[in-house]
Amino acid sequence: MIKLIALDIDGTLVKRKNIVSKINIKAITEARKKGIKICIATGRNITRAKKVAKAIGIDVNQEYLISLNGGATFKYDENAKPILIEEHLFTLEDFKLIYDNAKENNLSSFSYAKDPNIAYVLKKDLFTYVLKKYSHRKLVKYDRNKIKDTSYKIVVYGKPKGISNLKEALKEKEFEMFSWSYVPHSSNIEINPKGVDKLYSLQNIAKKYNIKPEEIMYFGDSDNDKRAIEWVGQGIAMGNSKKHLKELAKDATKTNKRHGVGYWIKKEVLV
Structure with missing residues (x-):
């Protein structure tokens, strides 16, 4: 049973111009109604990720946002404000x-x-x-x-x-x-920095929720998503991902332009 869905942004959740499609938003909202937690895991900094987080309700649901490939992790508070809870910088x-x-x-x-x-x-x-x-x-x-x-x-x-x-x-x-x-x-x-990536931060969030790897679904399309996709129980590569990522993922969905996230959640989670 899936208890956490983690989402990359570029090439995954958004189609263009920083916009999340209505199909993706609806599927994520319905998944949350089933008690599933949502998390963003992106290479973007918090400034560029906040609009997307708001669009899918990360802010009002006080959920987590991994930014800068794990360089900084935020949790939204009761005022829908992102609070830095972990950071990793170069010496x-x-x-x-x-x-x-x-x-x-x-x-x-x-x-x-x-x-x-x-x-x-x-x-x-x-x-x-x-x-x-x-x-x-x-x-x-x-x-x-x-x-x-x-x-x-x-x-x-x-x-x-x-x-x-x-x-x-x-x-x-x-x-x-x-x-x-x-x-x-x-x-x-x-x-x-050494040891700092999306997987490292995702593992920490999973511990806070007391959620096992097999209870996590992760969507991604790029090299910085590889380890997370391999670690979780349901690693899903986007249709626009490169061949090597699709080969190591458990499954592949449609492209980001065809609302692959929403399509897969509806098909595999909302059943």
């Missing part, structure tokens, strides 16, 4: 290591700093300006001698050779690295 030493190596390989970097208004960058280019627009963070040029703040997550973008060199340089640190699939014709990765 300053590790942050500098990543940025120094990214700079050496002429890569572009964007970090989700602890200060929600700031993103540290190596250069101001189209990539960082796009992320600035979506995250609502001010771009601050990285200076290793002045920086005192650190970050939850770092997104690195550039040529495949540079990305490969960066991965090799960071290999011993065992950071969590995920392919970031929303920039075409490029090579790019998301980097989180």
Whole structure:
């Protein structure tokens, strides 16, 4: 019996323009009426995730939201306000290591700093300006001698050779690295501290609810959803997922554009 449904956002819950379809919302609402808890697990920061959380009732139902691939976890309170309950940041030493190596390989970097208004960058280019627009963070040029703040997550973008060199340089640190699939014709990765990912945070939430892995359904479409999909009892890959994710998931649903989340919940949960 499913007791918790965890949902990725991009490529999974939303179709376009940050909008959750009525079909998805209705299915989630009906699942909640059956006593099923709902949780969001996203790579987005809280600023970009709040609208989606509100659309599916995470806020008024005082449920959990995993952001930044597990970098920060929030629980909504009785006033429908997200309260930070857990966070995981890079040490300053590790942050500098990543940025120094990214700079050496002429890569572009964007970090989700602890200060929600700031993103540290190596250069101001189209990539960082796009992320600035979506995250609502001010771009601050990285200076290793002045920086005192650190970050939850770092997104690195550039040529495949540079990305490969960066991965090799960071290999011993065992950071969590995920392919970031929303920039075409490029090579790019998301980097989180060692041991920090969506699965880690989902496991903590499951413990708080006293829910077993086999009682959880998880929907996702990307590399950063892989471990969670493997761990839960009902790991569902979106129809728009890559082949390797569909192969390790228990099942695959329709694409996000065809309301795959709502379709599957109605088909398998609301019966």
